[in-house]
Amino acid sequence: MHKKVELFIPCFIDQLYPDTAFNTVKLLQKAGCEVIYNSEQTCCGQPAYNAGFWDEAKTVGANFLNNFTENNYIVSPSASCTGMVKHGYNDLFTNSIEHNKCRSVQRNIHEISDFLVNVLKKEYFGAELVGTAVYHDSCSGLRECKIKEEPRVLLSHVGGLELVEMRDQETCCGFGGTFAVKFEGISAAMAEQKVKNAQAVHAEYIISTDSSCLLQLQAYIDKHKIPMKTMHLVDVLTSGWANI
Template sequence: MKVSIFSTCLVDLMFPNVGKAMVEVLERLGCETDFPASQVCCGQPTYNSGYLEDSKNAMKNMMLAFEHSDYVVGPSGSCVAMFHEYPAIFKGDPEWELKAIALKEKSFEFTQFIVRLLGITDVGARLDGIATYHRSCHMTRLLGEKETPFLLLENVSGLQLKPLKNLDNCCGFGGTFSVKMPEISEQMVDEKSACVIDTGADILISADMGCLMNIGGRLSREGKTIRVMHIAEVLNSVPESVKGGALV
């Protein structure tokens, strides 16, 4: 199965190890990956700030970048959910509406693709520790995916997963929200950090680096040593001898 990697801005610029982990997991599961070099931002930051027309060039670029891809997989439910908004944004456009629909139909968040498309819930990962999982807003509410991260984490050998209180509450990041309304954002991340600490976990996992960057930054400022990991890094926690071989 051929898969094009949608890296997202945060992973591409700040957390390349997450992208690397995603590629290694997918290839271990038998996928052939590529990386269309013309991809840039999905347009979400400007779109969410109300600049619809100014966002369209970035969106058109992404549709062209992945036009010939069989599947498109990204490490962020938020960014993939933005792709799923394209058909409504370009509705009635004779040149771009069909391209928008095509991109939506073949775009998946990383864990969603593994479980729903590949039909796999155990990738052979092992990570010893006590962890809790933060459910990101856009992946839950816009992409509509709540289950796949938990189905995969339940099969990570050695990992003890603790439930997170107020699981559905936002961490306060929200991209531009944290910049425009920092006082409210700070209160939200304080609440989320307290819930993480209360679990007694030594690892915080999420499927979105924006959330992890926000919560992890707050925990660090509070002097906590809780490790933050994107779920791709967790699922790539296998012996080096295994990484080179396919599981399927």
Template sequence: MPVVPQVDIFIPCFVDQLYPHTALNMVKVLEKLGCQVHYNPAQTCCGQPAYNAGYKRESRDIATKFLADFPTPPATAEARYVVSPSASCVGMVRNSYAHLFAGSPELPHCQGVQRRTYELTEFLADVLNVSVIPGAALAGSYTYHDSCSALRECGIREAPRRLLDGVAGLSRLEMAETTTCCGFGGTFAVKFEAISVAMAQQKVEHALATGADYIVSTDVSCLMHLEAYIRREKLAIKTMHIADVLASGW
């Protein structure tokens, strides 16, 4: 019998509170590909907001709970993955947890969780070896925004584009400076509002110049920031998380 991939999903704060449909669409895609999806309702946050704001002790408390919420299975058990629709949170777990738990008794467990934690698109591409979601269809064109966390913390670039290029009816139009930050940056958008808005404006203008219908990314935090600028200026372009695109048409 074929092995059924066991997936524990981690739903970040932004997705849980503002974009729950994105979480449901991720589950829809994973189940379509034969995964058995598990959700621990006790999960909360990865600790990134506190960590980025300099509250290391508080963020370590939250990270400790994260590790408890996703216990490492016994060595004799089948592989079990932690998958999230947010490269930002995955980058936090994969990189910053090493600093939070350095030299601590929790480090071995932390490393086990780090090894099996994936952003959605890299899990689809690198673990499941999938490049096309059967039935995925969306009419129009898209331009892709490389989030800082996806590109710089997780090394994700080709997998999202390959998956999106496999969506029937959808064509890609690359924008200028696609790897430049959108200006969100968590608390950066609060502390440096004017700079943050100017960066969003630049990103949206690059997207509009392509003539694309959609801006697509792996991170709802970036998309939320860009969508706010788009709505304020009443611009003719939409934002979509990649999970919502891959779940379209079926």
């Protein structure tokens, strides 16, 4: 019996990396899921929440809660947005009219590597990508969603891919939402350090489960014409497939 999965595609992926969204659908279907996508969904409210506009964040968050049901798993290719729902919503909806619905959604929502490895117990998807890569632990993935081994387990089954660890593995890439705008110099220096650590282990790819981190790092890579590419975990796990 197929598991029904409601798909949450964050703003970043919807606007900038639509191929990652389509690959998420393919990956979940290959894992044996029936994928449900509510086209009315919008943002989870994280930008407003992080900027201190909690009333506005609550309005957006209430819409998010209305767009998903309490009956199915909710899966997202973003640890950042998953972390917002799991933790940020405690500040917005505890003891509110949405309290019970919020708790149900929080229990059901999973970042995709967590869902594949810990819920479905699936690790191999027949992907192939030849090269050397580092996995970038996003702050939200590591600290909010407690994801560390799951992406590495999935990547260990990708044919032709050598996964290596880099120095300061758990250090932030410098994006941090509005942090990158307010503190551009510090943000750029953090991106530079992350990319240089990847270069030091001869990585050809930087892989992560957060597109915002990848955007930050790819901007530095492009600016300095470095022979390296960032890739979302989902895009790696669907690499080398015949067209389906």
